[in-house]
Amino acid sequence: MPLLSVDELKVTFQGQGRRASTAVSGVSFDVDEGQVVGLVGESGCGKSVTSLALMGLLPKKGVRVEGRADYRGTDLLSLRPSAMRDLRGTQLAMIFQDPLSSLNPVVPIGVQVTEILSRHRGMRGQAARDEAAALLERVGIPDPTRRLKEYPHQLSGGMRQRALIAMAVACAPRLLIADEPTTALDVTIQAQILELLKELVDQEGTALLMITHDLGVVAGLCDDVNVLYAGKVVESADRRNLFAEPAHPYAHGLLNSIPRLDAPRGQPLNPVRGSINDQIAWADGCAFAPRCDHYTLECLEGAPELGPLAGAGAPAGHQVRCVNPVRERLETVTLADVGAGDDSPAEPVTQKEETSE
């Protein structure tokens, strides 16, 4: 049984007098114990809203959350707020995008770390401060005792994110949700933070739900990947299969849009054309159809279902929501190209080959 099983999660925002808008329209995925699962997509695809819905952090007013999210047999979405409050920080923890704005500017780092220890582990006074210092040390903050007395503005961006990670892992949660934790950081710091996250989840066996638009992060970290488009999962696969053989035209386009060093100079880049549509139109057919190079009239006959990738040789567990999936291995895209390529030497596929049906 998976640690977290999200089933048909749907989030609708309803402002007063405004038209309801659906941010997440039926997302399903699983996270196993100790697994790193990626949630990938461009801005506005509903990935952050999904994470906030799981944590119960969406505003109560004007937001409708439907579906199920079973965490160890409890549905997070129907839990009472007070029960959810007990789970947050202990079972589920979250790291946010912008470390500066995510820390309270007028409260010392030490208090922001110890408050979670006193809330969930009943630690007080010196014991709590010692534990907080140990936590800061564990996430690689030098001179932790001094840092405890400092305020967020006195720390560097990387330090702040480390402090936030320290708070998130303070009570050894079983599931850590990281919402673009490296977006606001320098590239050199990004790698350090990812390395730290990887180390922590490995040590503790914590499952990590990684929300990102950065395919490099996915390649370096994730076991399974779910690609989101317009509030729905359009492709779900093992990391290696996704990178080798992205079947949904959107995922294919995303991977194809990565600039390559070995391409001749002056060769145009391959962006995914158009931009995401605010009004999610899954009801009328595939929401990606207007931007898709492969679309046929069939695409507009109702929303396609997420189903296993058809055909011989298609790997198990590779699912796609498309009536005309791309059947083409990506030319020489390897995990190394997108920034990973450490422990997983995937053979580079050097020539384009059509997979037989």
Next chain:
Amino acid sequence: MLRLVVRRLLQLIPTLFGLTVLLFIWIHRLPGGPAWALLGERGNEAARRQIEEQLGLNEPLLVQYGRWLRRLFELDLGNSVKTGQPVWDEFTLRFPATFELGVTALLFAVIIGIPLGYFAARRRGSWLDVTAVSGSLLGICVPVFFLAMILRSIFAVNLGWLPSGGRLTTGIDATDVTGFAVLDGVLTGEFDASWDAIQHLILPGLALASIPLAVVVRITRASVLEVLSEDYVRTAESKGLRKSVVRGRHVLRNALLPVVTTVGLLTGSLLSGAVLTESAFSFGGIGSFIRQAISDRDYPVLMGFILFIALLYMLINLVVDLTYGLIDPRVRVN
């Protein structure tokens, strides 16, 4: 910290000096003069000259200014032209009443305003919010003297709950120690006198508080609304902290920063607002005295009063700045 305070205090000196020059010129440029005011309609040129000679007003402005400044260094504000009493004595006689009234109004503004603004923001769009917002607009719009009349007619005249004017009920046994009626009662153990003084402060305090209260409600509400959508509040929620900790440490602590600045600035306007309120409640403060001094062109009183208010205002803002440094580490001077 001490060095910072000393430096800030020293910085006040040039400001105050500049103020005295401007004030002196401005006040002496007012049409008429103390001599005409003293003599009234039947005064003639000869009598005017005689009085001006007595007061030294016939000398060049610069000489007069020098003399006034020299006295100021000896902490002597001069004598009132009208009463002949030292200006300082006139102040100490009347200022405590104004001060008490101002503090009462400030307390009303803070004690009612901050919770009201906070809950209005928390329940945005509710009847409480709508009432607070429209009520605060009303509070800013309605003239203080009009509000004073309404409060008095309802609570003093019709309901008879509170006294309609004055500082103390006549005939009550109160010993004067400091001039601050409430404080005196506590010091001498005459608590009934303190209570009586407090009752006399409620209606004028409310009338005077109307504008600051409205401002505090609106600033607090806007500030809380802003802080509620901050990322660090979400972080606090994501840690599963108790509601009281999220609200106190993470929401209110940050939301109060702009409120502190505002309250400091309002304190100055309270002193000038007190003038109107005092006359509406025949509250024996400094207000009516100053109004009289303006029409009498009582130069020493006006100079002394404005200088005093300016100094007070500067000191209050210094305190606010220093407090701000304590509550907001980002502006703390290292």
